[in-house]
Amino acid sequence: MKGFRKMDEMEKYISFKCVFWTYGYMVAFLVVWVAIDLFNKVSASVPLFLFVTQMLVQNVIRFTLERQMDGKNE
Template sequence: MRKMDEMEMSISLKAIKGAWAYTVLFLAVWGVIDYIQTGRFGFPFFLLITQNLVFMAIQTFLKWKLGKDEK
């Protein structure tokens, strides 16, 4: 498989961001509806929170690693 060029990489990142935003919105709406119906936070809320925690942890790690490599 060949390496992606900058335009393909940009398109791919925009698609990933769009899919991520859709998932976050979907889980948030599902979580609110689930909370209204049951009175407790269920699986959608748990998935929403953990997904964003994993995202932030990976982003923080990669920024730290990049900063460490530049020194």
């Protein structure tokens, strides 16, 4: 069974751009969903929960990875 091969620079760039635009779409969709629910005076608990938790997860992962990278450079 073959293993995974390393991505070259072009594949990494394409993958990064796909993740970037997908994440932007998801954030925009959740913001619009929350705004519509608040405008209609409906509880925005589900979209607001998803929006807040995904921002929290992103920031925790970014903070963790930055700390790991800082430790490797010393």
